[in-house]
Amino acid sequence: MKQRICGLCKTPLSPGAPACMGCQGAVVYGARLKEMQGAFVRGAALGATTTGAVWISAWGISSHALVAAGVGAMLCAMAFILAERRSHAGHVRTYRRTR
Secondary structure, three states, X not given: OOOEEOOOOOOEEOOOOOEOOOOOOEEEEOOOHHHHHHHHHHHHHHHHHHHXXXXXXXXOOOHXXXXXXXXXXXXXXXXXXXXXXXXOOOOEEEEOOXX
16 A cells, blocks of 8 residues: 655655644545535536426426426436546545644
């Protein structure tokens, strides 16, 4: 396994450590929660807009358009979350803890 080094103080990180032993910075493995939430919101907005527009242009406004837009939003949001997780796979980052 590759030795990870703190981006703030350059101290070697122990595998699986929640904090750096040198600077006490928070260690984050992979994507952060805010990044995942942002991906969900972007995906849901794009999926709902696209699916709703296609449905309405083809079949008109109806309650089925809302259901289609909801399904499209969830599918697109899941795809965006998976893409976000894959883009941060294997990344280890260190952040200063705020009090």
